[in-house]
Amino acid sequence: MAKRIDVSGLTAYYGSHKAIEDISMTVEPRSVTAFIGPSGCGKSTFLRTLNRMHEVTSGGRVEGKVLLDDEDLYGQGIDPVSVRREVGMVFQRPNPFPTMSIFDNVAAGLRLNGSYKKSELSEVVEKSLKGANLWNEVKDRLNKPGSGLSGGQQQRLCIARAIAVEPKVLLMDEPCSALDPISTLAIEDLIGELKERFTIVIVTHNMQQAARVSDRTAFFNLAAVGQPGKLIEIDETERIFSNPSVQATEDYISGRFG
């Protein structure tokens, strides 16, 4: 079941440094929302506030509200561990667990959460690997270490690992930045399939990618180096790329930036 995210007045700090300020937006369920913007404007920071990974960084602090289907992630008594089970994440660099086999990597979320039936495990692993378009490449070597795969395969392994725990929302931080065009295409196709089941948020520096995969696009910017990043606008992807309402967005998209 995909869920809607409602962010209002969100500000995040690293120690005393304010990285993003006063961000409000809605992320629709069963859709792909892309975040674009110049380097350092706080896209990753914002993404990490959506599953409470921001506070894992030392000094990380958040103000404001993030509603996941009407429940505030930062409300009283909310367990960040449960939040992360509902809101999964794929990182920029593939990071499979080096001590585990391909199978164990995908099974890790279920196993380490202790919430699985033994008989279902291999079924879930197969389903997740198929979901991540990796099954055919690895089905003969599920017991080999995950770090023996190519970069693109490793990234798809990480996606399989993330979707194996059936999150409601999937956050992806530049998932294709280390990949070749073919793997990138595979992952973009995958995103298209995954949005049937999940709410997907993807950070990307690649305009064409944002245009290809996303339904809505959010543009972030920062006034100057050292200033906090802000949300400039969020709209239907087609509108953002054809006829944005803010001049800065058009400048950024057409490469007339800075």
Place this chain on the structure above:
Amino acid sequence: MSTAITEKRPSTLRGASLPKWSPYAIAAGSVALGLGISAAAGLDSSIQWVLIAGLLFVLGTYAIAARVEGRRQAKDRVATALVWVAFLLAVVPLVSLVWSTVSRGVKVLDIYFLTHSMGLVADSEPGGGIYHAIIGSLEQVGLATLIAAPIGVLTAIYLVEYGRGKLAKAVTFFVDVMTGIPSIVAGLFILSIMLMFDMQPFGFAGSLALAILMMPVVVRSTEEMLKLVPNELREASLALGIPKWRTILKVVIPTSLGGITTGIMLAIARIAGETAPVLLLVWGNSLINSNPFEGAQQSLPLYIYQQYANSAGSGAAYDRAWAASLTLIAFVMILNLVARGIARWKAPKTGR
């Protein structure tokens, strides 16, 4: 056509170079010269001719290479020569130490020696063995490890995974201080407690002192290993909704397990050779006492010391001391090999 042209022109990429065998020739020459000089000057210490030969080797390499190949290559060769000389200077004492221990130790080292105590043998007579010392060492070191390894590993986990602020700084500071505690001081510390309660020497008291010495070493090495685990792995695990303690237990520790065990093994090797606290707290015993909680015990390093000190120059005692040293070195060596084995076996796999 083009080949004809390049042949005529002198290559800018290829310079004159010394033949492959030249370093060996220079080395042989400088050794011969070193021997000659020290013979002529009547120097009879072997250290002197070795140093002279080493110096000649470095200088000779530079002079010859500068002549033939130019200054830049000469500097390069001198750096290589220096590394080799330093390597040999470091290895020679090590090899000679192992060699003299082995050659003197094998004389009396046999099954009988390993399975008998000194109960019926006076220190000046031949015969006897180190069974009681092996038992004592294993028990004392084993107990010390049982205490120090878990505390050390948990402390390191606290420092790396949880430690923030004043408490972590204080712990780090104390670990640093503990690293510098001389073993005799650790022994005295335990001894003062024993005296307060009017206790007699026993094996476990030695284990406590050894544990004090071992703990900071384990903390330091484990800390370094845990820091090597990339943060991305922790984040990947947390982002799957895995609680922090399980992340540490199932992701962080397995990734660094090889390094952690290696560190513990090396710490064991370090305390296995400690004599001073054992002398103070365990006293030594020529009889077999396999109860570490009551009565004086023996240990290998202490046995070696006592064979030398109490035997009034008896050759049989010296032989036994060397054989015990060989046993101790073999023990440490085996621990090292085991540590390497575990490190290799547990290292994160990269192959297909």
